[in-house]
Ligand SMILES: Nc1ncnc2c1ncn2[C@@H]1O[C@H](COP(=O)(O)OP(=O)(O)OP(=O)(O)O)[C@@H](O)[C@H]1O
């Protein structure tokens with residue numbers, strides 16, 4: 001009966017994983033951002049060196065321009081087009097013509113004047129208008145287009161192609177904004193989730209391994225039979241472990257992260273530094289958890305083992321530790337859940353885990369409320385589902401121990 | 409008769425309280441020595457000093473010729489020859505009955521698993537627990553647990569067994585089954601030191617009885633001498649009380 005229940009549990013987990021995998025595989029292209037690129041220059045005719053340099057200067061300086069944000073559209077920004085653009089038509093004696101590959105962006109024939117502010121005072125530029133027909137809905141996703149600019153000088157030409165995309169516009173209303181944020185930036189959120197999960201899971205695992213060493217040292221106690229030097233070493237080890245635990249549990253992780261990243265500068269990869277900080281921090285907490293559950297194991301267990309001739313190490317390995325680890329599983333699992341939340345502070349050293357990723361997303365449209373609501377929900381789902389999963393695993397382990405006798 | 413253990417001038421204090429004051433005692437091969445005395449008189453402490461679960465402060469304990477208190481003595485090796493049975497059983501909670509028994513033979517004596525299993529099953533059989541070999545300890549009654557604990561100690565083929573009030577934590581109806589096992593061990597010639605409050609057992613099975621009071625051995629002798637003709641006033645008082 002119990003066995004069957006577990007099997008169906010197991011099936012559910014497998015099914016969930018399969019569905020998630022499938023969803024990721026079919027993960028609609030439109031949500032992913034197309035890649036930004038500008039083609040290499042193509043030169044037609046045989047320009048002199050001077051002509052070529054004039055053409056190249058023009059093609060470097062003159063890019064599409066966005067009225068709304070008042071910024072030139074580099075290849076990257078062309079991926080985020082939401083409104084009409086201005087396309088420069090002339091630079092000194094260089095004349096430029098534009099073509100669009102897609103009718104979502106149409107280029108008007110007539111040239112208009114466009115005034116921009118520059119350090120030398122206002123400047124008038126002749127431009128073509130590139131009209132964006134409409135912005136796609138969030139469910140259509142980004143619409144790719146290509147802009148081809150032909151730079152004409154004397155009778156030579158330089159051709160440059162930009163790939164861009166017209167992207168959906170964030171709705172003004174709150175609910176629409178939340179949905180837009182969640183769907184449009186799903187891939188960014190997923191990146192953040194993966195970083196956060198990766199950091200907290202591996203941090204917990206490495207922390208656990210370190211905690212084993214720490215708790216081993218912490219529990220060393222000189223006995224009357226020890227030689228002087230052994231007794232001294234035991235004291236030093238235990239003192240070190242005590243100090244370590246006090247320091248790492250007594251200071252905020254954000255301070256530790258800044259200390260190691262900005263202060264000591266031992267690492268040249270922020271992610272590695274973050275993993276280090278989470279690990280050493282978690283190690284201190286897990287060491288205390290382990291110490292607590294090791295010390296809560298009845299002294300009689302040790303005495304029985306020692307009376308049979310087991311060494312203290314064998315006693316720890318075969319008798320105390322297996323029982324202690326089982327008792328501390330819930331608390332260690334809880335450390336993992338805590339890490340999911342606490343790795344948010346690693347944004348301080350520039351890791352794009354879930355929280356930092358959200359800050360980035362919020363900055364794109366200056367709509368903080370929507371972005372932080374979405375991330376709050378993501379955190380909640382993560383911690384809740386992992387807590388649920390861990391409880392299931394614990395129950396299963398617990399049942400197995402009681403089940404053993406009947407299965408034999 | 410051969411002395412298996414010789415205790416000379418043993419002293420043990422916990423902090424400032426002297427719990428064992430200059431104890432000297434010989435234990436002979438094949439005898440059943442019972443230790444009686446009022447609560448707090450140091451019976452358990454004495455027993456636990458014999459396998460160094462407590463570290464004595466002073467004195468000599470010779471076990472089969474080697475001094476336990478010598479720094480160079482391999483205490484783990486000597487412990488394999490001294491089985492101990494505790495008041496609270498102390499079975500390993502996370503291991504089933506047979507695994508409780510074979511752990512030390514495999515890990516400490518480096519026996520083959522097959523061999524350890526066979527011998528442990530034999531020992532479980534001798535205490536009437538063979539059918540429970542694959543049960544978990546928490547599924548057993550107190551009496552059953554204690555019998556398993558005895559089998560676990562026997563699986564090491566010890567030269568001597570130390571019992572610290574093996575029946576004190578048991579419901580009255582289970583005391584008998586454990587005492588039966590101990591009696592049959594005594595009949596087979598096992599050397600045993602038994603701290604107990606079971607005066608009937610002491611009378612019937614013991615070859616010698618030691619009365620401890622306040623950290624010293626006040627009186628010792630055969631069960632007849634001690635129970636029927638005690639010399640010391642304190643012994644008489646104690647016996648009157650437990651009767
Ligand atoms: N680990 C310890 N630390 C401090 N004092 C202890 C310790 N163990 C025992 N004692 C003290 O030593 C004295 C003797 O204890 P012991 O357990 O040997 O008595 P006992 O004769 O076995 O008594 P009981 O019949 O109650 O088991 C008691 O006063 C006890 O409080």
Ligand SMILES: [Mg+2]
Nearest residue numbers: 451452453573
């Ligand atoms: Mg006692």
